[in-house]
Amino acid sequence: MNRLKNKIALITGGAKGLGASIAQHFFNEGAEVIICDINIDKAQKTANKLNGNAYYMDVSNSSSVQNVFRKIETKFKHLDILVNNAGINGFEKRQDLLDERIKINNQQSKEFSETGKIESHFDVTVNMSDEEWITMISIYLNGTFFCTREALKIMNNINKGSIINMGSVLGTTGGPSSPHYSAAKAAILGFTRATARELASRNIRVNAIAPGYIDTDMTSSLGDVKKIVKSGTPMKKFGEVEDISWAAVYLASEEAKFVTGQTLSPNGGFVMSQ
Ligand SMILES: NC(=O)c1ccc[n+]([C@@H]2O[C@H](COP(=O)([O-])OP(=O)(O)OC[C@H]3O[C@@H](n4cnc5c(N)ncnc54)[C@H](O)[C@@H]3O)[C@@H](O)[C@H]2O)c1
Incomplete structure:
Protein backbone atom coordinates (compact mmCIF):
# COMPACT_ATOMS: atom_id res chain seq x y z
CA MET A 1 0.00 0.00 0.00
CA ASN A 2 2.69 2.51 0.94
CA ARG A 3 5.62 1.34 -1.13
CA LEU A 4 5.95 4.81 -2.70
CA LYS A 5 4.74 6.95 0.19
CA ASN A 6 5.71 10.63 -0.18
CA LYS A 7 7.46 10.02 -3.51
CA ILE A 8 6.93 12.42 -6.38
CA ALA A 9 6.65 10.60 -9.69
CA LEU A 10 6.51 12.02 -13.21
CA ILE A 11 5.11 9.77 -15.93
CA THR A 12 5.34 10.79 -19.59
CA GLY A 13 2.54 9.58 -21.83
CA GLY A 14 0.53 9.03 -18.66
CA ALA A 15 -2.83 10.15 -20.05
CA LYS A 16 -3.85 6.61 -21.00
CA GLY A 17 -2.66 3.04 -21.54
CA LEU A 18 0.39 1.80 -19.67
CA GLY A 19 1.30 5.28 -18.42
CA ALA A 20 -2.13 5.85 -16.86
CA SER A 21 -2.05 2.42 -15.22
CA ILE A 22 1.45 3.06 -13.85
CA ALA A 23 0.24 6.43 -12.49
CA GLN A 24 -2.74 4.69 -10.84
CA HIS A 25 -0.54 2.03 -9.23
CA PHE A 26 1.97 4.65 -8.05
CA PHE A 27 -0.89 6.67 -6.54
CA ASN A 28 -2.27 3.54 -4.82
CA GLU A 29 1.18 3.07 -3.29
CA GLY A 30 1.20 6.58 -1.85
CA ALA A 31 3.00 8.60 -4.55
CA GLU A 32 2.09 12.05 -5.79
CA VAL A 33 1.80 11.74 -9.56
CA ILE A 34 2.57 14.22 -12.33
CA ILE A 35 1.25 13.28 -15.74
CA CYS A 36 2.86 14.77 -18.86
CA ASP A 37 1.35 14.18 -22.27
CA ILE A 38 0.52 15.84 -25.60
CA ASN A 39 -3.09 14.84 -24.95
CA ILE A 40 -3.61 17.40 -22.19
CA ASP A 41 -7.39 16.89 -21.85
CA LYS A 42 -7.00 13.19 -21.20
CA ALA A 43 -3.91 13.79 -19.04
CA GLN A 44 -5.91 16.22 -16.89
CA LYS A 45 -8.79 13.73 -16.51
CA THR A 46 -6.40 10.95 -15.47
CA ALA A 47 -4.57 13.27 -13.06
CA ASN A 48 -7.84 14.47 -11.51
CA LYS A 49 -8.77 10.90 -10.58
CA LEU A 50 -5.44 10.54 -8.78
CA ASN A 51 -5.32 13.96 -7.09
CA GLY A 52 -2.35 14.57 -9.33
CA ASN A 53 -1.08 17.25 -11.69
CA ALA A 54 -1.08 17.29 -15.48
CA TYR A 55 1.15 19.23 -17.87
CA TYR A 56 1.22 19.52 -21.63
CA MET A 57 4.57 18.14 -22.75
CA ASP A 58 5.81 16.99 -26.14
CA VAL A 59 8.73 14.78 -25.18
CA SER A 60 10.28 15.12 -28.64
CA ASN A 61 10.59 18.90 -28.17
CA SER A 62 13.50 19.95 -25.98
CA SER A 63 11.99 23.35 -25.07
CA SER A 64 8.64 21.80 -24.16
CA VAL A 65 10.41 19.32 -21.87
CA GLN A 66 12.64 21.96 -20.25
CA ASN A 67 9.72 24.28 -19.69
CA VAL A 68 7.69 21.66 -17.80
CA PHE A 69 10.59 20.42 -15.68
CA ARG A 70 11.38 24.01 -14.57
CA LYS A 71 7.75 24.42 -13.47
CA ILE A 72 7.90 21.11 -11.63
CA GLU A 73 11.12 22.04 -9.85
CA THR A 74 9.56 25.31 -8.69
CA LYS A 75 6.32 23.69 -7.53
CA PHE A 76 7.51 20.37 -6.04
CA LYS A 77 11.17 21.19 -5.17
CA HIS A 78 12.23 17.60 -5.79
CA LEU A 79 11.52 14.58 -7.97
CA ASP A 80 11.95 10.93 -6.95
CA ILE A 81 10.74 8.91 -9.93
CA LEU A 82 10.72 9.48 -13.69
CA VAL A 83 9.00 7.07 -16.08
CA ASN A 84 9.92 7.67 -19.72
CA ASN A 85 6.87 6.01 -21.25
CA ALA A 86 5.38 8.29 -23.95
CA GLY A 87 5.24 6.89 -27.43
CA ILE A 88 3.64 5.89 -30.71
CA ASN A 89 3.67 2.65 -32.69
CA GLY A 90 4.33 4.19 -36.11
CA PHE A 91 1.20 2.67 -37.68
CA GLU A 92 -1.02 5.69 -36.88
CA LYS A 93 -1.01 6.78 -40.55
CA ARG A 94 0.21 3.47 -41.97
CA GLN A 95 -2.56 0.87 -41.66
CA ASP A 96 -1.29 -0.30 -45.05
CA LEU A 97 1.88 -1.63 -43.38
CA LEU A 98 -0.17 -3.86 -41.09
CA ASP A 99 -2.32 -5.11 -43.96
CA GLU A 100 0.82 -5.78 -45.98
CA ARG A 101 2.38 -7.64 -43.05
CA ILE A 102 -0.50 -10.14 -43.02
CA LYS A 103 -0.57 -10.46 -46.79
CA ILE A 104 3.18 -11.00 -47.15
CA ASN A 105 3.28 -13.32 -44.16
CA ASN A 106 0.64 -15.56 -45.76
CA GLN A 107 2.29 -15.38 -49.18
CA GLN A 108 5.70 -16.28 -47.78
CA SER A 109 4.26 -19.31 -45.92
CA LYS A 110 2.45 -20.45 -49.09
CA GLU A 111 5.49 -19.96 -51.33
CA PHE A 112 7.78 -21.75 -48.91
CA SER A 113 5.46 -24.73 -48.46
CA GLU A 114 4.80 -25.03 -52.22
CA THR A 115 8.23 -24.34 -53.71
CA GLY A 116 10.68 -23.94 -50.80
CA LYS A 117 11.50 -20.50 -52.23
CA ILE A 118 10.29 -17.10 -50.98
CA GLU A 119 9.54 -14.46 -53.61
CA SER A 120 7.39 -11.99 -51.61
CA HIS A 121 9.11 -9.43 -49.38
CA PHE A 122 8.15 -6.92 -46.68
CA ASP A 123 10.22 -3.98 -48.09
CA VAL A 124 9.39 -1.65 -45.16
CA THR A 125 12.82 -0.05 -44.72
CA VAL A 126 13.39 0.68 -48.41
CA ASN A 127 10.07 2.56 -48.53
CA MET A 128 10.28 4.39 -45.21
CA SER A 129 10.22 8.20 -45.35
CA ASP A 130 12.67 10.46 -43.50
CA GLU A 131 9.71 11.86 -41.57
CA GLU A 132 8.55 8.44 -40.31
CA TRP A 133 12.09 7.55 -39.17
CA ILE A 134 12.82 10.92 -37.55
CA THR A 135 9.46 11.15 -35.76
CA MET A 136 9.95 7.75 -34.16
CA ILE A 137 13.53 8.42 -33.06
CA SER A 138 12.60 11.91 -31.82
CA ILE A 139 9.77 10.73 -29.59
CA TYR A 140 11.50 7.72 -28.11
CA LEU A 141 15.22 8.36 -28.10
CA ASN A 142 15.36 12.16 -27.99
CA GLY A 143 12.38 12.19 -25.62
CA THR A 144 14.00 9.75 -23.18
CA PHE A 145 17.22 11.78 -23.25
CA PHE A 146 15.53 15.20 -22.91
CA CYS A 147 13.40 14.08 -19.94
CA THR A 148 16.27 12.25 -18.23
CA ARG A 149 18.59 15.25 -18.57
CA GLU A 150 16.02 17.63 -17.08
CA ALA A 151 15.04 15.19 -14.32
CA LEU A 152 18.70 14.84 -13.31
CA LYS A 153 18.95 18.60 -12.78
CA ILE A 154 16.45 18.05 -9.96
CA MET A 155 17.41 14.53 -8.76
CA ASN A 156 21.15 15.37 -8.56
CA ASN A 157 20.39 17.84 -5.75
CA ILE A 158 19.37 15.00 -3.44
CA ASN A 159 21.49 12.20 -4.96
CA LYS A 160 18.59 9.78 -5.02
CA GLY A 161 16.05 8.65 -7.56
CA SER A 162 14.65 6.00 -9.83
CA ILE A 163 14.35 6.32 -13.58
CA ILE A 164 12.36 3.77 -15.56
CA ASN A 165 12.58 3.71 -19.34
CA MET A 166 9.95 1.93 -21.38
CA GLY A 167 11.57 -0.41 -23.87
CA SER A 168 9.88 -3.23 -25.77
CA VAL A 169 10.52 -6.84 -26.66
CA LEU A 170 10.83 -5.55 -30.23
CA GLY A 171 14.06 -3.79 -29.21
CA THR A 172 15.50 -7.28 -28.75
CA THR A 173 13.69 -9.47 -31.28
CA GLY A 174 13.19 -6.82 -33.97
CA GLY A 175 9.84 -6.42 -35.71
CA PRO A 176 9.56 -6.96 -39.46
CA SER A 177 7.28 -3.92 -39.96
CA SER A 178 8.95 -1.54 -37.55
CA PRO A 179 12.70 -0.98 -38.01
CA HIS A 180 12.40 2.55 -36.58
CA TYR A 181 10.49 1.39 -33.47
CA SER A 182 12.84 -1.54 -32.87
CA ALA A 183 15.89 0.71 -33.32
CA ALA A 184 14.55 3.32 -30.90
CA LYS A 185 13.66 0.72 -28.27
CA ALA A 186 17.04 -1.04 -28.55
CA ALA A 187 18.78 2.34 -28.17
CA ILE A 188 16.75 3.06 -25.04
CA LEU A 189 18.10 -0.13 -23.48
CA GLY A 190 21.68 1.00 -24.23
CA PHE A 191 20.95 4.45 -22.81
CA THR A 192 19.51 2.77 -19.70
CA ARG A 193 22.70 0.79 -19.08
CA ALA A 194 25.00 3.77 -19.73
CA THR A 195 23.11 6.12 -17.41
CA ALA A 196 22.78 3.37 -14.77
CA ARG A 197 26.59 3.13 -14.66
CA GLU A 198 27.05 6.89 -14.66
CA LEU A 199 24.48 7.58 -11.95
CA ALA A 200 25.18 4.68 -9.56
CA SER A 201 27.51 6.92 -7.52
CA ARG A 202 24.60 9.33 -7.05
CA ASN A 203 22.26 6.55 -5.88
CA ILE A 204 20.04 7.19 -8.89
CA ARG A 205 18.93 3.85 -10.30
CA VAL A 206 18.06 3.51 -13.98
CA ASN A 207 16.18 0.47 -15.26
CA ALA A 208 14.02 -0.47 -18.21
CA ILE A 209 10.82 -2.38 -18.69
CA ALA A 210 10.52 -4.19 -22.01
CA PRO A 211 6.86 -5.20 -22.27
CA GLY A 212 5.65 -7.92 -24.53
CA TYR A 213 2.37 -7.22 -26.34
CA ILE A 214 -0.15 -5.60 -23.98
CA ILE A 244 3.60 -3.75 -16.55
CA SER A 245 2.51 -1.43 -13.74
CA TRP A 246 3.55 -3.86 -11.01
CA ALA A 247 7.01 -4.09 -12.60
CA ALA A 248 7.17 -0.28 -12.51
CA VAL A 249 6.10 -0.18 -8.84
CA TYR A 250 8.82 -2.68 -7.97
CA LEU A 251 11.55 -0.80 -9.86
CA ALA A 252 10.48 2.54 -8.37
CA SER A 253 10.34 1.21 -4.80
CA GLU A 254 12.98 0.54 -2.15
CA GLU A 255 12.46 -3.18 -2.78
CA ALA A 256 14.61 -2.64 -5.89
CA LYS A 257 17.34 -0.66 -4.09
CA PHE A 258 20.08 -3.01 -5.43
CA VAL A 259 18.65 -3.10 -8.96
CA THR A 260 20.11 -0.85 -11.64
CA GLY A 261 20.89 -1.19 -15.36
CA GLN A 262 18.38 -4.02 -15.66
CA THR A 263 15.54 -4.75 -18.06
CA LEU A 264 12.41 -6.38 -16.66
CA SER A 265 10.32 -7.95 -19.39
CA PRO A 266 6.79 -9.15 -18.60
CA ASN A 267 6.03 -10.75 -21.96
CA GLY A 268 4.25 -14.12 -21.59
CA GLY A 269 7.44 -15.91 -22.67
CA PHE A 270 7.72 -14.07 -26.03
CA VAL A 271 11.40 -13.49 -25.18
CA MET A 272 13.20 -15.58 -22.56
CA SER A 273 16.43 -14.47 -20.97
CA GLN A 274 18.62 -14.94 -17.88
N1 LIG B 1 1.10 -1.72 -25.58
C1 LIG B 1 2.10 -2.54 -25.86
O1 LIG B 1 1.91 -3.69 -26.28
C2 LIG B 1 3.52 -2.09 -25.65
C3 LIG B 1 4.54 -3.05 -25.81
C4 LIG B 1 5.85 -2.66 -25.62
C5 LIG B 1 6.15 -1.37 -25.28
N2 LIG B 1 5.15 -0.46 -25.15
C6 LIG B 1 5.54 0.91 -24.81
O2 LIG B 1 4.79 1.38 -23.71
C7 LIG B 1 4.62 2.79 -23.83
C8 LIG B 1 3.16 3.16 -23.69
O3 LIG B 1 2.42 2.48 -24.67
P1 LIG B 1 0.82 2.31 -24.60
O4 LIG B 1 0.54 0.98 -25.14
O5 LIG B 1 0.33 2.70 -23.27
O6 LIG B 1 0.36 3.38 -25.70
P2 LIG B 1 -0.88 4.40 -25.74
O7 LIG B 1 -1.00 4.78 -27.16
O8 LIG B 1 -2.05 3.83 -25.04
O9 LIG B 1 -0.36 5.65 -24.88
C9 LIG B 1 0.73 6.43 -25.31
C10 LIG B 1 0.66 7.78 -24.65
O10 LIG B 1 1.80 8.56 -25.07
C11 LIG B 1 1.36 9.87 -25.42
N3 LIG B 1 2.29 10.49 -26.37
C12 LIG B 1 2.51 10.16 -27.67
N4 LIG B 1 3.42 10.98 -28.20
C13 LIG B 1 3.81 11.83 -27.23
C14 LIG B 1 4.74 12.92 -27.17
N5 LIG B 1 5.44 13.30 -28.25
N6 LIG B 1 4.91 13.57 -25.99
C15 LIG B 1 4.18 13.21 -24.90
N7 LIG B 1 3.26 12.22 -24.91
C16 LIG B 1 3.10 11.53 -26.05
C17 LIG B 1 -0.03 9.65 -26.02
O11 LIG B 1 -0.78 10.85 -26.06
C18 LIG B 1 -0.59 8.59 -25.08
O12 LIG B 1 -1.22 9.18 -23.96
C19 LIG B 1 5.26 3.18 -25.16
O13 LIG B 1 6.59 3.59 -24.92
C20 LIG B 1 5.25 1.88 -25.93
O14 LIG B 1 6.24 1.81 -26.92
C21 LIG B 1 3.84 -0.79 -25.32
Whole structure:
Protein backbone atom coordinates (compact mmCIF):
# COMPACT_ATOMS: atom_id res chain seq x y z
CA MET A 1 0.00 0.00 0.00
CA ASN A 2 2.69 2.51 0.94
CA ARG A 3 5.62 1.34 -1.13
CA LEU A 4 5.95 4.81 -2.70
CA LYS A 5 4.74 6.95 0.19
CA ASN A 6 5.71 10.63 -0.18
CA LYS A 7 7.46 10.02 -3.51
CA ILE A 8 6.93 12.42 -6.38
CA ALA A 9 6.65 10.60 -9.69
CA LEU A 10 6.51 12.02 -13.21
CA ILE A 11 5.11 9.77 -15.93
CA THR A 12 5.34 10.79 -19.59
CA GLY A 13 2.54 9.58 -21.83
CA GLY A 14 0.53 9.03 -18.66
CA ALA A 15 -2.83 10.15 -20.05
CA LYS A 16 -3.85 6.61 -21.00
CA GLY A 17 -2.66 3.04 -21.54
CA LEU A 18 0.39 1.80 -19.67
CA GLY A 19 1.30 5.28 -18.42
CA ALA A 20 -2.13 5.85 -16.86
CA SER A 21 -2.05 2.42 -15.22
CA ILE A 22 1.45 3.06 -13.85
CA ALA A 23 0.24 6.43 -12.49
CA GLN A 24 -2.74 4.69 -10.84
CA HIS A 25 -0.54 2.03 -9.23
CA PHE A 26 1.97 4.65 -8.05
CA PHE A 27 -0.89 6.67 -6.54
CA ASN A 28 -2.27 3.54 -4.82
CA GLU A 29 1.18 3.07 -3.29
CA GLY A 30 1.20 6.58 -1.85
CA ALA A 31 3.00 8.60 -4.55
CA GLU A 32 2.09 12.05 -5.79
CA VAL A 33 1.80 11.74 -9.56
CA ILE A 34 2.57 14.22 -12.33
CA ILE A 35 1.25 13.28 -15.74
CA CYS A 36 2.86 14.77 -18.86
CA ASP A 37 1.35 14.18 -22.27
CA ILE A 38 0.52 15.84 -25.60
CA ASN A 39 -3.09 14.84 -24.95
CA ILE A 40 -3.61 17.40 -22.19
CA ASP A 41 -7.39 16.89 -21.85
CA LYS A 42 -7.00 13.19 -21.20
CA ALA A 43 -3.91 13.79 -19.04
CA GLN A 44 -5.91 16.22 -16.89
CA LYS A 45 -8.79 13.73 -16.51
CA THR A 46 -6.40 10.95 -15.47
CA ALA A 47 -4.57 13.27 -13.06
CA ASN A 48 -7.84 14.47 -11.51
CA LYS A 49 -8.77 10.90 -10.58
CA LEU A 50 -5.44 10.54 -8.78
CA ASN A 51 -5.32 13.96 -7.09
CA GLY A 52 -2.35 14.57 -9.33
CA ASN A 53 -1.08 17.25 -11.69
CA ALA A 54 -1.08 17.29 -15.48
CA TYR A 55 1.15 19.23 -17.87
CA TYR A 56 1.22 19.52 -21.63
CA MET A 57 4.57 18.14 -22.75
CA ASP A 58 5.81 16.99 -26.14
CA VAL A 59 8.73 14.78 -25.18
CA SER A 60 10.28 15.12 -28.64
CA ASN A 61 10.59 18.90 -28.17
CA SER A 62 13.50 19.95 -25.98
CA SER A 63 11.99 23.35 -25.07
CA SER A 64 8.64 21.80 -24.16
CA VAL A 65 10.41 19.32 -21.87
CA GLN A 66 12.64 21.96 -20.25
CA ASN A 67 9.72 24.28 -19.69
CA VAL A 68 7.69 21.66 -17.80
CA PHE A 69 10.59 20.42 -15.68
CA ARG A 70 11.38 24.01 -14.57
CA LYS A 71 7.75 24.42 -13.47
CA ILE A 72 7.90 21.11 -11.63
CA GLU A 73 11.12 22.04 -9.85
CA THR A 74 9.56 25.31 -8.69
CA LYS A 75 6.32 23.69 -7.53
CA PHE A 76 7.51 20.37 -6.04
CA LYS A 77 11.17 21.19 -5.17
CA HIS A 78 12.23 17.60 -5.79
CA LEU A 79 11.52 14.58 -7.97
CA ASP A 80 11.95 10.93 -6.95
CA ILE A 81 10.74 8.91 -9.93
CA LEU A 82 10.72 9.48 -13.69
CA VAL A 83 9.00 7.07 -16.08
CA ASN A 84 9.92 7.67 -19.72
CA ASN A 85 6.87 6.01 -21.25
CA ALA A 86 5.38 8.29 -23.95
CA GLY A 87 5.24 6.89 -27.43
CA ILE A 88 3.64 5.89 -30.71
CA ASN A 89 3.67 2.65 -32.69
CA GLY A 90 4.33 4.19 -36.11
CA PHE A 91 1.20 2.67 -37.68
CA GLU A 92 -1.02 5.69 -36.88
CA LYS A 93 -1.01 6.78 -40.55
CA ARG A 94 0.21 3.47 -41.97
CA GLN A 95 -2.56 0.87 -41.66
CA ASP A 96 -1.29 -0.30 -45.05
CA LEU A 97 1.88 -1.63 -43.38
CA LEU A 98 -0.17 -3.86 -41.09
CA ASP A 99 -2.32 -5.11 -43.96
CA GLU A 100 0.82 -5.78 -45.98
CA ARG A 101 2.38 -7.64 -43.05
CA ILE A 102 -0.50 -10.14 -43.02
CA LYS A 103 -0.57 -10.46 -46.79
CA ILE A 104 3.18 -11.00 -47.15
CA ASN A 105 3.28 -13.32 -44.16
CA ASN A 106 0.64 -15.56 -45.76
CA GLN A 107 2.29 -15.38 -49.18
CA GLN A 108 5.70 -16.28 -47.78
CA SER A 109 4.26 -19.31 -45.92
CA LYS A 110 2.45 -20.45 -49.09
CA GLU A 111 5.49 -19.96 -51.33
CA PHE A 112 7.78 -21.75 -48.91
CA SER A 113 5.46 -24.73 -48.46
CA GLU A 114 4.80 -25.03 -52.22
CA THR A 115 8.23 -24.34 -53.71
CA GLY A 116 10.68 -23.94 -50.80
CA LYS A 117 11.50 -20.50 -52.23
CA ILE A 118 10.29 -17.10 -50.98
CA GLU A 119 9.54 -14.46 -53.61
CA SER A 120 7.39 -11.99 -51.61
CA HIS A 121 9.11 -9.43 -49.38
CA PHE A 122 8.15 -6.92 -46.68
CA ASP A 123 10.22 -3.98 -48.09
CA VAL A 124 9.39 -1.65 -45.16
CA THR A 125 12.82 -0.05 -44.72
CA VAL A 126 13.39 0.68 -48.41
CA ASN A 127 10.07 2.56 -48.53
CA MET A 128 10.28 4.39 -45.21
CA SER A 129 10.22 8.20 -45.35
CA ASP A 130 12.67 10.46 -43.50
CA GLU A 131 9.71 11.86 -41.57
CA GLU A 132 8.55 8.44 -40.31
CA TRP A 133 12.09 7.55 -39.17
CA ILE A 134 12.82 10.92 -37.55
CA THR A 135 9.46 11.15 -35.76
CA MET A 136 9.95 7.75 -34.16
CA ILE A 137 13.53 8.42 -33.06
CA SER A 138 12.60 11.91 -31.82
CA ILE A 139 9.77 10.73 -29.59
CA TYR A 140 11.50 7.72 -28.11
CA LEU A 141 15.22 8.36 -28.10
CA ASN A 142 15.36 12.16 -27.99
CA GLY A 143 12.38 12.19 -25.62
CA THR A 144 14.00 9.75 -23.18
CA PHE A 145 17.22 11.78 -23.25
CA PHE A 146 15.53 15.20 -22.91
CA CYS A 147 13.40 14.08 -19.94
CA THR A 148 16.27 12.25 -18.23
CA ARG A 149 18.59 15.25 -18.57
CA GLU A 150 16.02 17.63 -17.08
CA ALA A 151 15.04 15.19 -14.32
CA LEU A 152 18.70 14.84 -13.31
CA LYS A 153 18.95 18.60 -12.78
CA ILE A 154 16.45 18.05 -9.96
CA MET A 155 17.41 14.53 -8.76
CA ASN A 156 21.15 15.37 -8.56
CA ASN A 157 20.39 17.84 -5.75
CA ILE A 158 19.37 15.00 -3.44
CA ASN A 159 21.49 12.20 -4.96
CA LYS A 160 18.59 9.78 -5.02
CA GLY A 161 16.05 8.65 -7.56
CA SER A 162 14.65 6.00 -9.83
CA ILE A 163 14.35 6.32 -13.58
CA ILE A 164 12.36 3.77 -15.56
CA ASN A 165 12.58 3.71 -19.34
CA MET A 166 9.95 1.93 -21.38
CA GLY A 167 11.57 -0.41 -23.87
CA SER A 168 9.88 -3.23 -25.77
CA VAL A 169 10.52 -6.84 -26.66
CA LEU A 170 10.83 -5.55 -30.23
CA GLY A 171 14.06 -3.79 -29.21
CA THR A 172 15.50 -7.28 -28.75
CA THR A 173 13.69 -9.47 -31.28
CA GLY A 174 13.19 -6.82 -33.97
CA GLY A 175 9.84 -6.42 -35.71
CA PRO A 176 9.56 -6.96 -39.46
CA SER A 177 7.28 -3.92 -39.96
CA SER A 178 8.95 -1.54 -37.55
CA PRO A 179 12.70 -0.98 -38.01
CA HIS A 180 12.40 2.55 -36.58
CA TYR A 181 10.49 1.39 -33.47
CA SER A 182 12.84 -1.54 -32.87
CA ALA A 183 15.89 0.71 -33.32
CA ALA A 184 14.55 3.32 -30.90
CA LYS A 185 13.66 0.72 -28.27
CA ALA A 186 17.04 -1.04 -28.55
CA ALA A 187 18.78 2.34 -28.17
CA ILE A 188 16.75 3.06 -25.04
CA LEU A 189 18.10 -0.13 -23.48
CA GLY A 190 21.68 1.00 -24.23
CA PHE A 191 20.95 4.45 -22.81
CA THR A 192 19.51 2.77 -19.70
CA ARG A 193 22.70 0.79 -19.08
CA ALA A 194 25.00 3.77 -19.73
CA THR A 195 23.11 6.12 -17.41
CA ALA A 196 22.78 3.37 -14.77
CA ARG A 197 26.59 3.13 -14.66
CA GLU A 198 27.05 6.89 -14.66
CA LEU A 199 24.48 7.58 -11.95
CA ALA A 200 25.18 4.68 -9.56
CA SER A 201 27.51 6.92 -7.52
CA ARG A 202 24.60 9.33 -7.05
CA ASN A 203 22.26 6.55 -5.88
CA ILE A 204 20.04 7.19 -8.89
CA ARG A 205 18.93 3.85 -10.30
CA VAL A 206 18.06 3.51 -13.98
CA ASN A 207 16.18 0.47 -15.26
CA ALA A 208 14.02 -0.47 -18.21
CA ILE A 209 10.82 -2.38 -18.69
CA ALA A 210 10.52 -4.19 -22.01
CA PRO A 211 6.86 -5.20 -22.27
CA GLY A 212 5.65 -7.92 -24.53
CA TYR A 213 2.37 -7.22 -26.34
CA ILE A 214 -0.15 -5.60 -23.98
CA ASP A 215 -3.79 -4.70 -24.63
CA THR A 216 -3.87 -0.86 -25.01
CA ASP A 217 -4.88 1.60 -27.74
CA MET A 218 -1.40 1.12 -29.18
CA THR A 219 -2.06 -2.52 -30.00
CA SER A 220 -5.80 -2.27 -30.74
CA SER A 221 -5.11 -1.41 -34.39
CA LEU A 222 -2.94 -4.47 -35.01
CA GLY A 223 -5.86 -6.54 -36.38
CA ASP A 224 -4.77 -9.94 -37.63
CA VAL A 225 -1.15 -9.29 -36.60
CA LYS A 226 -2.46 -10.11 -33.11
CA LYS A 227 -3.02 -13.72 -34.16
CA ILE A 228 0.59 -14.02 -35.34
CA VAL A 229 1.85 -12.53 -32.08
CA LYS A 230 -0.32 -14.73 -29.87
CA SER A 231 0.70 -17.90 -31.68
CA GLY A 232 4.37 -16.92 -31.15
CA THR A 233 3.85 -16.27 -27.43
CA PRO A 234 4.17 -19.32 -25.14
CA MET A 235 1.28 -18.02 -22.97
CA LYS A 236 -0.80 -17.49 -26.16
CA LYS A 237 -2.23 -14.13 -25.11
CA PHE A 238 -1.58 -10.40 -24.75
CA GLY A 239 -0.74 -9.00 -21.33
CA GLU A 240 -2.81 -6.54 -19.28
CA VAL A 241 -1.65 -3.07 -18.27
CA GLU A 242 -1.27 -4.24 -14.64
CA ASP A 243 1.39 -6.73 -15.73
CA ILE A 244 3.60 -3.75 -16.55
CA SER A 245 2.51 -1.43 -13.74
CA TRP A 246 3.55 -3.86 -11.01
CA ALA A 247 7.01 -4.09 -12.60
CA ALA A 248 7.17 -0.28 -12.51
CA VAL A 249 6.10 -0.18 -8.84
CA TYR A 250 8.82 -2.68 -7.97
CA LEU A 251 11.55 -0.80 -9.86
CA ALA A 252 10.48 2.54 -8.37
CA SER A 253 10.34 1.21 -4.80
CA GLU A 254 12.98 0.54 -2.15
CA GLU A 255 12.46 -3.18 -2.78
CA ALA A 256 14.61 -2.64 -5.89
CA LYS A 257 17.34 -0.66 -4.09
CA PHE A 258 20.08 -3.01 -5.43
CA VAL A 259 18.65 -3.10 -8.96
CA THR A 260 20.11 -0.85 -11.64
CA GLY A 261 20.89 -1.19 -15.36
CA GLN A 262 18.38 -4.02 -15.66
CA THR A 263 15.54 -4.75 -18.06
CA LEU A 264 12.41 -6.38 -16.66
CA SER A 265 10.32 -7.95 -19.39
CA PRO A 266 6.79 -9.15 -18.60
CA ASN A 267 6.03 -10.75 -21.96
CA GLY A 268 4.25 -14.12 -21.59
CA GLY A 269 7.44 -15.91 -22.67
CA PHE A 270 7.72 -14.07 -26.03
CA VAL A 271 11.40 -13.49 -25.18
CA MET A 272 13.20 -15.58 -22.56
CA SER A 273 16.43 -14.47 -20.97
CA GLN A 274 18.62 -14.94 -17.88
N1 LIG B 1 1.10 -1.72 -25.58
C1 LIG B 1 2.10 -2.54 -25.86
O1 LIG B 1 1.91 -3.69 -26.28
C2 LIG B 1 3.52 -2.09 -25.65
C3 LIG B 1 4.54 -3.05 -25.81
C4 LIG B 1 5.85 -2.66 -25.62
C5 LIG B 1 6.15 -1.37 -25.28
N2 LIG B 1 5.15 -0.46 -25.15
C6 LIG B 1 5.54 0.91 -24.81
O2 LIG B 1 4.79 1.38 -23.71
C7 LIG B 1 4.62 2.79 -23.83
C8 LIG B 1 3.16 3.16 -23.69
O3 LIG B 1 2.42 2.48 -24.67
P1 LIG B 1 0.82 2.31 -24.60
O4 LIG B 1 0.54 0.98 -25.14
O5 LIG B 1 0.33 2.70 -23.27
O6 LIG B 1 0.36 3.38 -25.70
P2 LIG B 1 -0.88 4.40 -25.74
O7 LIG B 1 -1.00 4.78 -27.16
O8 LIG B 1 -2.05 3.83 -25.04
O9 LIG B 1 -0.36 5.65 -24.88
C9 LIG B 1 0.73 6.43 -25.31
C10 LIG B 1 0.66 7.78 -24.65
O10 LIG B 1 1.80 8.56 -25.07
C11 LIG B 1 1.36 9.87 -25.42
N3 LIG B 1 2.29 10.49 -26.37
C12 LIG B 1 2.51 10.16 -27.67
N4 LIG B 1 3.42 10.98 -28.20
C13 LIG B 1 3.81 11.83 -27.23
C14 LIG B 1 4.74 12.92 -27.17
N5 LIG B 1 5.44 13.30 -28.25
N6 LIG B 1 4.91 13.57 -25.99
C15 LIG B 1 4.18 13.21 -24.90
N7 LIG B 1 3.26 12.22 -24.91
C16 LIG B 1 3.10 11.53 -26.05
C17 LIG B 1 -0.03 9.65 -26.02
O11 LIG B 1 -0.78 10.85 -26.06
C18 LIG B 1 -0.59 8.59 -25.08
O12 LIG B 1 -1.22 9.18 -23.96
C19 LIG B 1 5.26 3.18 -25.16
O13 LIG B 1 6.59 3.59 -24.92
C20 LIG B 1 5.25 1.88 -25.93
O14 LIG B 1 6.24 1.81 -26.92
C21 LIG B 1 3.84 -0.79 -25.32
